[in-house]
Amino acid sequence: MPRAPHPSRKTFTRFASRQPFQFGLPNVSAALMQVSDNSPIYFTRATSLLRRQVLAGAPGVKIKSDSYRFQVLPRDGWGEHNFSNKSVLFLIPDDALGDCVGMALFFRALKQRFADIRIGVLNSGSASDIFALVPDIEIFQLFISSAQLKRFDHVIDLSEMEGWRDIATMPVNPEEALCEAFGIPPVPLEDRKVPAGTRRKVGIVPMASSPLRTLPPKLVSEITAMLAKQDCDITLVLNAYQGVMKAYKAALNDLGTKSDGNIRIIDGFKTIGDLVNFVGQQDYLVVADSGPAHISKLFQIPGLGIYSSADAKTLQGRHKNLRIWQSDFVGPHCAAPCGLAKLRATTDGKIGCMGSLSLPITALPDIPEKGDTALAQALVTSTPVPCVARLNENIPAILEEIAKDLLSS
Incomplete structure (x- = not known):
């Protein structure tokens, strides 16, 4: 009973x-x-x-x-x-x-x-x-x-x-x-494929709520440039609710002005409902470990999910609509995925992660109580944490994976 x-x-x-x-x-x-x-x-x-x-x-x-x-x-x-x-x-x-x-x-x-x-x-x-x-x-x-x-x-x-x-x-x-x-089974999943043809709608959502999971601007710029040559309609969605959005956008080097008109940059959506509708309308997605990566499960939109600190297999679970790219960084104090979803703080207030601070997890007992805008901007632009920085070294291979998805459809 x-x-x-x-x-x-x-x-x-x-x-x-x-x-x-x-x-x-x-x-x-x-x-x-x-x-x-x-x-x-x-x-x-x-x-x-x-x-x-x-x-x-x-x-x-x-x-x-x-x-x-x-x-x-x-x-x-x-x-x-x-x-x-x-x-x-x-x-x-x-x-x-x-x-x-x-x-x-x-x-x-x-x-x-x-x-x-x-x-x-x-x-x-x-x-x-x-x-x-x-x-x-x-x-x-x-x-x-x-x-x-x-x-x-x-x-x-x-x-x-x-x-x-x-x-x-x-x-x-x-x-x-x-x-x-x-004690119940999950719902069956729809098997959706990337549609064939040209002018496919591709959404890129690179920003997460944490610098540990936001994609480096160089990677995003290279992905966007490659997709522009594939005759895709590309929408790059940022997050106006985050204080680092303007710095991140600037780090993309005016990407939207260097295209033939098939790249659109959106600073963010007014409501989560607008974001949900956007995800559901895409033919293909390239996403960081963020809310839109999970929203894609609701519609089974195909694409590539790029993960750093969090374990992609855990977060994606049974959903195979997004293929996975996991950072393979290994350092003296950590290896990706480490499991952290947010930055941590030392007892004397230094903010970062095991890799960025060169400290073991035992030296980072707390989640920061206060934000540091300058640090957050640096972490998403010029000095990302090591597992995110590692993604820049993987750019050729990541581009190849996306190209294979689009060419095989």
């Missing part, structure tokens, strides 16, 4: 509002904006943007508690429940795109396994557009009302999944881990 529900790991803010309100994040499609429903109580994560920046100063809002915890099904009982004809609310641990793609794929499998299950997600945040690709899912971007909460038979806290506490430093594959935890 499954154990009785217990409190969720994360705390939530209980609040009341005497006035109607609505809220949505600026990088989420407007259709997913939330509105109040005259309930007496609402819940939001105690650490959410809504709690930190809006509620405290909002007129008519009264904070009841910042220590509320939902009663959730224990992890060891997830695979023992029959969720057919049940309503299940899932608490989303974070809104990292790659993790949420894995969760969305898991939800597809859950709907395939249990007839008429009704799924809701709370805390979906910036990744709400990812979950919107799952049919008939209810999305609570940042808050849920007491009336809405009553509609659910069960609440499940996905942060109880093994490995989630360390996901920022040691990536896992959420789709496979969750399917295994619930």
Whole structure:
């Protein structure tokens, strides 16, 4: 018999509002904006943007508690429940795109396994557009009302999944881990090929949220130049939300002005929904270890995924739409892939990784609390970490792999 529900790991803010309100994040499609429903109580994560920046100063809002915890099904009982004809609310641990793609794929499998299950997600945040690709899912971007909460038979806290506490430093594959935890098979995958012909649409997405995973500008420039000669329509997508975007764009040496008109550079998309639509419209992708690499799984877009610090086989899992190029750097203190998803810091504040600082992992105990813009810009332009720099040495071989994909179609 499954154990009785217990409190969720994360705390939530209980609040009341005497006035109607609505809220949505600026990088989420407007259709997913939330509105109040005259309930007496609402819940939001105690650490959410809504709690930190809006509620405290909002007129008519009264904070009841910042220590509320939902009663959730224990992890060891997830695979023992029959969720057919049940309503299940899932608490989303974070809104990292790659993790949420894995969760969305898991939800597809859950709907395939249990007839008429009704799924809701709370805390979906910036990744709400990812979950919107799952049919008939209810999305609570940042808050849920007491009336809405009553509609659910069960609440499940996905942060109880093994490995989630360390996901920022040691990536896992959420789709496979969750399917295994619930004892269900994943959904079948479509086999998509690169279409034949000319003027194929190729998307290049080189920037990740970490310098450990962002592709070096020289590599990106060489790939783009080669594709331009293949009569492809190339769109290079940067990330305007990252403080290093302008420096990275400058390091590309005005690539967009040196073409015959078939290279387009986009500084970024306004919403994640726009990014999702872009990925789904491409014929071929060249991507760093980033959200778009995972989004490609939702559509099975073919391409090449170029990985540095993280293990490509773990992150790609069963998905073979992207062929893999893994950095093969080996140094005195580390070898790629090392497993780090983010930079680390020494006890005296130096920021980097084992390779860039020439230190063992034991000397880098913490994730930096504060950013260093100058360092971040240098790491994505002039002085990348060794496993990323190694990719520049592989340029001829990487170009050959991409050319073979396009010529074989």
